[in-house]
Structures are given as structure tokens and as C-alpha cells.
Amino acid sequence: MARIAVVEDDSWMREELMDILQKEGFEAVAITDFHDVVAQMATLAPNLVLLDINLPGPSGFEICKSLKSKGIGPILMLTSRDKLQDELHGLHLGADDYLTKPCNRDRLLARIQNLLRRFERQPDLIDGGSFSLDPNTFTLYKGSESLLLSANEGKILLALAQHKPEVVSKSTLSEILWGTDQYIDENALQVNLTRLRKTLRQLGLEDQIETIRGKGYRLRGQEKP
Amino acid sequence: MARIAVVEDDSWMREELMDILQKEGFEAVAITDFHDVVAQMATLAPNLVLLDINLPGPSGFEICKSLKSKGIGPILMLTSRDKLQDELHGLHLGADDYLTKPCNRDRLLARIQNLLRRFERQPDLIDGGSFSLDPNTFTLYKGSESLLLSANEGKILLALAQHKPEVVSKSTLSEILWGTDQYIDENALQVNLTRLRKTLRQLGLEDQIETIRGKGYRLRGQEKP
DNA sequence: AGAACACTTACAGATGATGTAAGGAAAGTT
DNA sequence: AACTTTCCTTACATCATCTGTAAGTGTTCT
Secondary structure (H helix, E strand, O other): OOEEEEEOOOHHHHHHHHHHHHHOOOEEEEEOOOOOHHHHHHHHOOOEEEEEOOOOOOOHHHHHHHHHHOOOOOEEEEEOOOOHHHHHHHHHOOOOEEEEOOOOHHHHHHHHHHHHHHHOOOOOOEEOOOOEEEOOOOEEEEOOEEEEOOHHHHHHHHHHHHHOOOOEOHHHHHHHHHOOOOOOOHHHHHHHHHHHHHHHHHOOOOOOEEEEOOOEEEEOOOOOO | OOEEEEEOOOHHHHHHHHHHHHHOOOEEEEEOOOOOHHHHHHHHOOOEEEEEOOOOOOOHHHHHHHHHHOOOOOEEEEEOOOOHHHHHHHHHOOOOEEEEOOOOHHHHHHHHHHHHHHHOOOOOOEEOOOOEEEOOOOEEEEOOEEEEOOHHHHHHHHHHHHHOOOOEOHHHHHHHHHOOOOOOOHHHHHHHHHHHHHHHHHOOOOOOEEEEOOOEEEEOOOOOO
């Protein structure tokens, strides 16, 4: 779960925020020492910073600026002053989003979720040699074409690509598909293999999956010059 | 479609690459003047750079370094020297991926597609007030919960969120759902609306959609303090 | 009260995912 | 060569989901 740093001096407001975040399953960390926020953040490595503007000592704007210069973010600015001027100023200094207090719980969470997703590192595609595969959506890419695999096809192909160049045993695949290697439904696995092969053929990917008789399957290497 | 800059001195190889890329639907641009590659790139704004290491004049490594320093990328390095040393060197200077010549057409395309997706700007979620919506997958987020909408539900909610705070007429929604505003299937639209409302309720999002009698629908504002 | 509009629910067809079953092909064994 | 084991393919049935149709109910306006 994401870690969120809460930089807010008003203790009531801070507790309120922490409460909302923790109930939502976030790992919320309160920052109450405003002297060296940047250094604290560096070790904390939060996934998101909730930053109040009105702080004793350095203003939120300054902190925002220095956090951004260190590549720390995303930053969601909190302020009770709902003047457009401030908003522009804040965004200009690098805040990624902006929220005025008091704010609705749902609205706060929606903004946070939004920012987290926007800054979430896009998971790398799995490189299968002559194709690539999005491990989350099971979308198969070859050149500029793409195809959405069914769940079973995706699981099998992902397993093969991740284990490449080793052979993946039937019991392993069985476990991946049905969560058990005790009872191997060889037939069902076989049928799903056939389906996957047919789907691969639709993208011009012939002969990707090599059968190792008695051992299992593996992705065919494409490396030979 | 993505624009790809091909920086390669060997004319045969360059034509080959251009051919592959163009047949795949990419907008391929050949760079043959190696003096001021960075400046050319800046105006070209390619989505990806195919960069050969062995260039007359400045080495591919140097170009790679300066391109990266300008934030231009992703860069896919091409080389005929398949020594690990070079690879490490190249990646260290900022190349995002690395390919040895000669290379398989499919492998080249897979790598390109991979890089393009990795560096693709993640589309922002649509902010619906107390929820957010991924306009591509029609995934609905509220706090840390999420829900996958059906196509029709997604289209309607997206339209409402994008037009917010304006009212979206039934004929507009009809056009969005079925590509025509000539014949409004009011009943079907109504049913889909009901389904969407029920789905929203599953996430605790009550009363999001406001009916403007005789005009259409709109997202209810959440701004009142 | 009546009419127009909005909402809900139940039903059915279409589609897609997936397991079952049966038969055929290929490879290894005797 | 005949047999056995393993693998592949196809057809079918089931199940879930999506979505439009239809009918009935509720709400608002005049």
C-alpha cells in the first residue's frame, strides 16, 4: 500500500487526515518537524506528499519547490485560502494537485488515488522475444498490433515468458491456473495451451511454445543469429 | 501513430529499418546529418530514437548522453558489436534499451513497442468529484477501491464527467452509445442509466447523477462547503 | 385527473470463457 | 510392426456477463 506523508501543523486537522488515510489502508506518516522536511522525505520515500501551505517557519510553497527539485512527489497541496492566486502559485511551483480545506473525505481520497495512479510507475511489459505482454491486463503486443488474452491464456503465457528460457512443468502451470498442483487436469491445461497457440497465431506468432515431451513447455528462443 | 527517428549511417541498414517501421505504420524519419542531432530532435520531437553506435563523427554514446540530458527519449541503441561491455556502457549513458545487429524484425518491433508503452504518458484519470475514472479501461476508483464498469456504463459516466458541470442531453448520450442521435432509444438509455447508478451505489457513490427533466443528465457537484 | 417523463424490474438473446469428452496424431517401446 | 504413452485438436455444454426489449410503477407538470 502507498505511503503518504502528511505535512500539516494544525494538530486537529492532521489527526483527521491521518485517520481518514489509515482507515483507507494507506500508510500515513505525520511530519511535525518542519525544519528539514526535504531530508526527512528523502529517507521516508513517500508515494505521495500531502502538504499544507500555512506552516510555521518555511511556507508550504518553499517546501514544495525544494521537494520537487529533489524529484520527490507527487505533491497534493492543501490550503484553507481558496484564492485562485494561491492555486496558480502552488501549481506553478510544482504541486501536482491542489485542494482547498475544508474538504470532503471522498474528494480527498479521489484526488489522492488519482495522483498515485498518475505517478505510479508503469509496469514494464514482459519481453517474450518477438512479442511483449502486459502482465496486468494480459494484453499481447506484436509490432503495432495488440490483442487481449483471456485470463487463462494470459497466465500461461506470462508464466512461460517469466521462466524463459527454462521449461515450465505442467504441475507449475496447473498451480498457476487452478492453485493446485496436486491434481493436474492435464486435459484442461492442454486445451488452454491449444487456445493460446491459436491466439498467438492470430498475431502471426507461430511456434512460440515448444513442448518438451514429458517435462512441460517453454518459449522458443529467437536468439539464434 | 508514433514518430521514430532513425539515426544510422549505413544506408542499407537505414533503408531496411525505415521499411520495417513504415510498413508497421510508424512515422519513420531518417537522420543523416550527425552534426547537430540534438537540435534536429528538438524540433522533430520523436516518440522514440533508434540510435546506432557506430556513427561517423560523434559516437552514438555521446549523442545518447546529450539527448538524454535534454530529456529526449526513449532511446533504443543499435549496435553490431555484441559485447557486454558496450551494452553496459550504453545503458549507463542513458539508453533505455539495447539491441544487437543483425536483429530479427519481430524482435525489433517488440522492443520498440515495449519502449513506447513504457514511456507513454499515462493518461490522466478523469476527476469526477468524489471518484475518478480511467477513460481507457473504464475502471472506476473511489478511495482505494476500484470497479470495472461495463462498456455502456463507462461511456455514459465518462461523458458526464467530461462535460461536467454541463447537462448532457439524451441525444448526445445516444450518439455516444450507439453512434446515432437520429433514433433515440430512450428506453435502453434509461436502463443503462439505472445500471450505472446501481453500480455507483456499490462503491458508496449515491446520487451522483442528476436528472434534468426534459434536458438530460449531469454529474452532481460536490463543491458546496 | 391526465399526460408526459422518469425509474425499476424481469426476461431473453448474444457473446465469450472455460471445462468435458472423444478421437486422432506423433513419438517412444517392445 | 504393434502397442503404449503422450500430445494435439475439435465439438459440445455450461456458466457468467452484457445488453436490449417489454412491461409496470413512480414522479412531475399543467
